[in-house]
Amino acid sequence: MAIKWLKNSMKNEVSSALEYFTIEEAEKALKFHKSIYRYSVTPLHSLASLSEHFNVKNIYLKDESIRFEEESFKSLGRTYAMGKILSERIGKDISDVSFGYFYIPEVKAITQEITFATATDGGFGVPVSWAAKEIGHKAMVYATSNVSRYQIEMIQKEGAEVKVFDKPYSEVIVELLKDAQKNAWEVVQDTTWKTGKNIPVWIMQGYMTLMLEVKETFEKIGESAPTHIFVQAGLGSLAASVIGLIKNSLPKNMPKIILVENENDSSIYYSAQKADGTPHSEFEGTESLELKALGLSHGAINEVAWDVIKSHADYFFRCSKEVHARGMRILASVKESPITSGASGGLTMGLLSLLLENDKYCDIKSELELGLESRILLINTEGLSDPKYFREVVWDGKHSSLEEHCK
Helix, strand or coil: CCEEEEECCCCCCCCHHHHHHCHHHHHHHHHHHHCCCCCCCCCEEECHHHHHHHCCCEEEEEEHHHCCCCCECHHHHHHHHHHHHHHHHCCCCHHHCCHHHHHCHHHHHHHCCCEEEEEECCCCHHHHHHHHHHCCCEEEEEEECCCCHHHHHHHHHCCCEEEEECCCHHHHHHHHHHHHHHHCCEECCCCCCCCCCHHHHHHHHHHHHHHHHHHHHHHHHCCCCCCEEEEECCCCHHHHHHHHHHHHHCCCCCCEEEEEEECCCCHHHHHHHHCCCCCCCCCCCCCCHHHHHCCCCCCCCCHHHHHHHHHHCCEEEEECHHHHHHHHHHHHCCCCCCCCCCCCCCHHHHHHHHHHHCHHHHHHHHHCCCCCCCEEEEEECECCCCHHHHHHHHHCCCCCCCCCCCC
């Protein structure tokens, strides 16, 4: 098992992008989400049995596996961005409308021609398709060949048209943006491109509902803020929304922020390793001219998110597949209530368990100051995104090797 890590060497100033992640913006997003009839606060599990086992004060898990019907936090960002797009089209501020407002015939008459479009390498397609169907709009989804058959079927079930490409994700985004321009589609994507700066910001603001729910739950149960937050890095959007809201609400009592990636998707780690302040792709030098022309030569990293991450994240981890597989199995066997997760959702639990339990990683544990008084927050980002892979990992023990040392 390989775990690579590094400390952030770029923390030297406050990110100007923090202005997007204020409590006021978070409350605006939460208000909109509450107007969606399927909305409910997702659970914040207190994993007492694991906390005792690992000798820490508390491990909390925000469980997005039951968010709306899409089993993913991504629905929060997509629905909010789509709400912002529709609000702008009708000349309203999103704080003055509800999700149901877009059903009104007079409003539909203005917005009915809008088609929403997105690209996906995993879980983006379903939330956009679901939200589009809910408010009576068409959706186009461009997918890489990595997307599971289950996910494709889920997207199609929501009524969207799907095109699958045997190309890297960033190149699929190029295809999407070209066709969107030809067909006047509204692109809902958290990748930053030259003409689409607002959309990624709106998606990240939608994600703040997750952390605002966490904040309100902690306050309700009388729990202090976490000392450590382990969060999936992805393209940076979720991580930036978590960091941004925490930084704006707890500026003098910031928890340690640890960003975690799977080894096959680690552009954030690679960028942190370069440490020159700009986002990078592991595939630099192989991008097409079209990719560069669209401002995507750094891969698919969200540039606004990167500005927050480079200034305020504390540590970066890159983990082999055995780590997320271990996390998936641990969550599926939690004493209090078994939790379904995937390769993203199980990643942080897998890493945390190794840092706390395996003597090979005691130096890292010490560096992160993980101990008896630690209050740790994890996020299960997804539910059953790929049933076949879940069974292979949890039932059959796929990726179970624990032999490799920390690198």
